[in-house]
Amino acid sequence: MVRYTHQDYSLMTQPYYRQMLDLPIKLLMPDDTEPAFNDCIPMKDTVTYPDLYEFAYACYGEDNYARMLSIIYDKEPRPSLGAFLYGDPRLRITEPVRETGNYHDPDNGITIFRNPDQGRAVVVKHTPYGGEHDHYDKPGLIIYDQNVAILPDMGTTGYGAPMHYSYYKNTLTHNVQCAEESNRHPPIRRY
Template structure:
């Protein structure tokens, strides 16, 4: 443990001199954001979502660098990262602040980062908060994945909505699964992965214990417009509304992957998957006609998943690939054929199985979810004002812009 008073020598000072000589301004906003950015996007347990060519990582594993940042900037929130470490690094010895400042009161509610293209919906405090991140922004260059409007979710200390991240470069499964759209919680058209694209946020809002975001995917397919609205209601329920419009008829597959295991095998007509990237790695897929069984994330946490489609649709359930080829993760796919699709989803983090209804509403659509005798509504209208509305007993939010 560092002892004595605050020290600002050593590596922090050397880094300041070196980088300033290279044209970096340490007291400028951009350099400070190197330390703030991971905290802004981190899950409640300080891990980072496995978007693009990344895997599981935790900001607390970089505590030694935050020793330098805290010494230089005096930002109390950096102490949250340092406080969970043993502080036995060289950076702590040379730069360590003692005693550590008290971290600020919980301020990380729902937030939207337009330039980066991530919307975070978060309710609750500490590591048991509920969190969801919708990815709508830039593709990500050579390390980007074709997963516009994909999301990762978390509740009660566990990842729920799942992104598998990446595999070692060059192994077949990297191309055949991890870099396919189907491996992510988003839309695949005609069984082919999305094109690189940059989406945009249409509306974002948070109030009381309700948060909502509405985003557009951009040019992921020729003459196909894909929009997705997501609402976090209280600390239990996620509602998703997918709106797809196209100039011609297509096959629309919307997938959802949830960490854990089915509490019992989904029942229905067995399906044979096509020998195509993504699809050929789905296993035990059945076309289900009734309610989906809950998903057991661990011994205590179960997730109820339900879906509804405005037009005739097939609901498939089975497993996809997780961290490796032997790790299987529950997967649900909704398939709609036509020139448009309107699909609603609900995911309940406390084990109850919701029921869902979906309807057209003006230029957009609406979802109504019933869970535990309570009703939740999500409306999305790309050409109306407000563009997105979410309402339930916890409150109501209506938003017309991304701000």
């Protein structure tokens, strides 16, 4: 198993490194996808990061990363390059345990209300304006019922497509109130 934690220039002891690994787990939707924000492509953001979480589990050994691997390997077999390079033999794949609690991050502008028994989730996007990669989509709304996105956010199409700027980045293409056929103004960040 490859270990990187003791390298001189490793970032793994920095607190932001674990926060980066933890965020996708906190954002999981009932269908094991990530919310379609900004320039992501909806329905293609299914959680398939086995290399990342094999590495995270091998380095930190945290149950949260084992839980994420159980969700990933519920849909695909474990034999992968990540499992070969970083796979920890102590890992025991169990029945996937999905996120059940609500999530609120006012600094990043994401709130998720969950009712896992019904496969329901409501995502409210109230992020600060993110510049070029952002869309005019605040406050954005995504709704799941019975593990299906009944009010999805369309995200975007691939870069270079003519409709990227003329359609996908605009308020009307997101689940946001649109007034006077105009894009919403970017939110002003107050410090």
